[in-house]
Amino acid sequence: GAVVSQHPSRVICKSGTSVKIECRSLDFQATTMFWYRQFPKQSLMLMATSNEGSKATYEQGVEKDKFLINHASLTLSTLTVTSAHPEDSSFYICSATPGQLVNQPQHFGDGTRLSIL
Amino acid sequence: DAKTTQPPSMDCAEGRAANLPCNHSTISGNEYVYWYRQIHSQGPQYIIHGLKNNETNEMASLIITEDRKSSTLILPHATLRDTAVYYCIVRDYNAGNMLTFGGGTRLMVKP
Numbered sequence: 586g587a588v589v590s591q592h593p594s595r596v597i598c599k600s601g602t603s604v605k606i607e608c609r610s611l612d613f614q615a616t617t618m619f620w621y622r623q624f625p626k627q628s629l630m631l632m633a634t635s636n637e638g639s640k641a642t643y644e645q646g647v648e649k650d651k652f653l654i655n656h657a658s659l660t661l662s663t664l665t666v667t668s669a670h671p672e673d674s675s676f677y678i679c680s681a682t683p684g685q686l687v688n689q690p691q692h693f694g695d696g697t698r699l700s701i702l
Numbered sequence: 703d704a705k706t707t708q709p710p711s712m713d714c715a716e717g718r719a720a721n722l723p724c725n726h727s728t729i730s731g732n733e734y735v736y737w738y739r740q741i742h743s744q745g746p747q748y749i750i751h752g753l754k755n756n757e758t759n760e761m762a763s764l765i766i767t768e769d770r771k772s773s774t775l776i777l778p779h780a781t782l783r784d785t786a787v788y789y790c791i792v793r794d795y796n797a798g799n800m801l802t803f804g805g806g807t808r809l810m811v812k813p
Contacts, residue, residue, distance in 0.1 A: 694745050
């Protein structure tokens with residue numbers, strides 16, 4: 586089945602550090618990937634849509650200069666949290682859809698738990 | 703995408719069938735019903751999806767009412783490892799692939 590891999594699974598770092606999270610589709614190509622954020626005891630919230638070869642589309646309220654997204658190939662999207670602060674601590678999850686059929690389900694990575702001290 | 707309503711929590715005895723309801727009374731003709739689950743500290747896992755007909759796979763069955771305003775996910779023999787938050791999502795296949803997650807149902811399978 587379709588596999589999405591996320592790395593790292595956990596990051597603990599000091600305030601002001603920039604953190605890069607990778608999302609890879611292992612056995613399929615994905616022109617579009619999605620980044621979600623989940624705070625404790627809450628549901629997933631879509632942050633942005635990552636488009637291969639073009640700029641990402643951000644949801645309202647998500648700062649594009651703080652959450653840099655790069656989708657340089659059909660199997661890799663990266664999310665960089667720049668100058669991270671404690672309020673950025675969260676569970677970040679990516680997803681991708683294999684194939685071109687419109688009703689194909691999304692497949693999710695296992696998430697990255699980011700803790701900013 | 704249409705909004706869904708799910709009970710916030712449910713309990714189920716191990717080995718029994720778990721029936722998780724979802725209301726989507728404003729669903730439109732282009733919208734599929736998807737079910738995902740999220741086990742603690744993991745990414746969501748796809749379970750099943752359907753448009754009009756009932757569907758079954760190795761994980762679960764999806765029953766969609768004839769008017770499509772509600773659906774039920776059935777786990778035929780729940781195990782302790784099925785304890786998770788279950789999300790019912792309806793998505794317009796013409797509106798892109800992003801998913802909008804609601805609160806879901808926290809299913810607790812008890813021994």
